[in-house]
Amino acid sequence: TGTWAWVYMITWVMHYAANQKFNETGYKLLAGSSLYAYLSHYFFIIIISTFVIRPYKIEFLPALVVNVLLTNAIILLSYVILNFFYELVVPPKSAD
Numbered sequence: 001t002g003t004w005a006w007v008y009m010i011t012w013v014m015h016y017a018a019n020q021k022f023n024e025t026g027y028k029l030l031a032g033s034s035l036y037a038y039l040s041h042y043f044f045i046i047i048i049s050t051f052v053i054r055p056y057k058i059e060f061l062p063a064l065v066v067n068v069l070l071t072n073a074i075i076l077l078s079y080v081i082l083n084f085f086y087e088l089v090v091p092p093k094s095a096d
Helices: 002-018 024-053 060-089
Strands: none
Touching (some): 024 060
């Protein structure tokens, strides 16, 4: 019975917390970049592994942390830059 109570509690906590926009800018950035991240993350993992991790012979656990952090940072930064240029060409629709 403890497992079912845990699943039930997590379900309602996530329903309450994860289904709301706490910050409009953060929501727009993370929701907008999710498909871009899905499509490009492997490319950035390979680039970081080839140019940072292998030359410096970083061990597995530190390499994992470096790769995760740098991959996410590069994805978000490149998405912001690409989205900026995209919105110059195709301005976003107004909420009116």
